[in-house]
Amino acid sequence: MSMVEKVARALCNIEVGEGGCDAIMADGSAQWQAYIPDVITVLKAMRKPTPAMVDAGAQLCDAAYSGKAVHAAWQAMIDAALDGEG
Incomplete structure (x- = not known):
């Protein structure tokens, strides 16, 4: 589903x-x-996460991930849902 x-x-x-x-x-x-x-x-x-959402995601990720990477990952997940893949 x-x-x-x-x-x-x-x-x-x-x-x-x-x-x-x-x-x-x-x-x-x-x-x-x-x-x-x-x-x-x-x-x-x-699709566009709030700064607080990006910060929360960044805190869970390895220090190698920047806020930009977390932001991009969030957008990719939303895009997958919109494309019917998620």
């Missing part, structure tokens, strides 16, 4: 309740799929 699907199902579960998100809508898609545009918007907004 991709990250986009995982988050879309989570948002659907908040609104519809557990188990209701696999219901088929009039257009033939599962109900959770209606949340995909919202998930993509949120992931795009998260």
Whole structure:
């Protein structure tokens, strides 16, 4: 399951309740799929980490990694999620 699907199902579960998100809508898609545009918007907004996020990541990494490397790694992870790889 991709990250986009995982988050879309989570948002659907908040609104519809557990188990209701696999219901088929009039257009033939599962109900959770209606949340995909919202998930993509949120992931795009998260693509640029805050300085505090970069600092937190840098503290967990070897000293060889700079804030720029942590920033790039975060963006690569978000990009993978947006591309359906994550």
